[in-house]
Amino acid sequence: xxxxxxxxxxxxKKAGVNVETIRYxxxxxxxxxxxxxxxxxxxxxxxxxxxxxxxKRSQQLGFTLDEAAELMALSEGYGCSVACGVAERRLxxxxxxxxxxxAIQQSLRRLVGRCHENPPExxxxxxxxxxx
Amino acid sequence: xxxxxxxxxxxxKKAGVNVETIRYxxxxxxxxxxxxxxxxxxxxxxxxxxxxxxxKRSQQLGFTLDEAAELMALSEGYGCSVACGVAERRLxxxxxxxxxxxAIQQSLRRLVGRCHENPPExxxxxxxxxxx
DNA sequence: CTAAGGTTCGTACCCGGGTACGGAGTCAAG
DNA sequence: CTTGACTCCGTACCCGGGTACGAACCTTAG
Numbered sequence: 591x592x593x594x595x596x597x598x599x600x601x602x603k604k605a606g607v608n609v610e611t612i613r614y615x616x617x618x619x620x621x622x623x624x625x626x627x628x629x630x631x632x633x634x635x636x637x638x639x640x641x642x643x644x645x646k647r648s649q650q651l652g653f654t655l656d657e658a659a660e661l662m663a664l665s666e667g668y669g670c671s672v673a674c675g676v677a678e679r680r681l682x683x684x685x686x687x688x689x690x691x692x693a694i695q696q697s698l699r700r701l702v703g704r705c706h707e708n709p710p711e712x713x714x715x716x717x718x719x720x721x722x
Numbered sequence: 723x724x725x726x727x728x729x730x731x732x733x734x735k736k737a738g739v740n741v742e743t744i745r746y747x748x749x750x751x752x753x754x755x756x757x758x759x760x761x762x763x764x765x766x767x768x769x770x771x772x773x774x775x776x777x778k779r780s781q782q783l784g785f786t787l788d789e790a791a792e793l794m795a796l797s798e799g800y801g802c803s804v805a806c807g808v809a810e811r812r813l814x815x816x817x818x819x820x821x822x823x824x825a826i827q828q829s830l831r832r833l834v835g836r837c838h839e840n841p842p843e844x845x846x847x848x849x850x851x852x853x854x
Numbered sequence: 855c856t857a858a859g860g861t862t863c864g865t866a867c868c869c870g871g872g873t874a875c876g877g878a879g880t881c882a883a884g
Numbered sequence: 885c886t887t888g889a890c891t892c893c894g895t896a897c898c899c900g901g902g903t904a905c906g907a908a909c910c911t912t913a914g
Contacts, residue, residue, distance in 0.1 A: 597911095599860060613863085614902055631861055631910060640853070647852045651833075652826040655901070665853055670846035674837040677848055681830040684823050691820045694784040698813040701783075705806040714802035716809055717793055720779045721772070731890060742873055745893085750871095763880065763891055787871070 595633040605642040612642070620645060620659050652684055727765040737774040744774070752777060752791050784816055 615621040626632040648658035747753040758764040780790035836847040
């Protein structure tokens, strides 16, 4: 019976990330570096896999790596209101970005539309609008 | 009537950008570098100001610097359909980003909501949902 | 025991869009 | 003619999130 512990390569495969990504997270302080008997290969327990997955899911929710680290730190303990605050700031940011993009979308749609109505061999209304 | 020409600093101020930004655009090939009599200060005509403004407005519409360059190149001539294509690709990209962000927004809203209903001294539903 | 392939570590590089620094040259006012 | 402000140019650095490389170890199958 083997208590499951992985080498970086196996951990990476299991988590669906690149080995280099794991090392990057370690450098960033997001993932602890397991102690190794000197001159041997490091072993990663399931804990590391869980942490990795936590980071990946945080990213899917739009959190930055620093926020992921913060949320993980809060996961031990009752930092719910703090975690919630992080999420609310992220949400506000996401909403601001959506609004910005929506404005851009509007303008682009309008310009593309005018472009399509444009008779051939006449100046491009899109380029014109930008140049003005 | 004197034709106006600027030094980089004045051009930058007029366009509301940093001097370094102008140099950066020059390195990128977005803005030509005016010839100068050797060992003297370069002079920038209103053309440069117009180009700078074109770039800035392109950016406001979500175009990358490379796309801005492409659009500028097309502004001399009848490249309307090409320009339109660039804009359509940009629009598609913007719409994809909006959709991605909207999904994130949904999830975050749900999680933040659950977080607020959470009685004190119980595990955080937000953190829980990520850790799963 | 040896060879192949995995791991470790440092370091450098990628993207996009700039910002910052610093020495040397130039220009204009006093 | 000097002083101070501005310009020129190369180079390095910032952010975020990684990717890539290479040399030297370690491990494991045959």
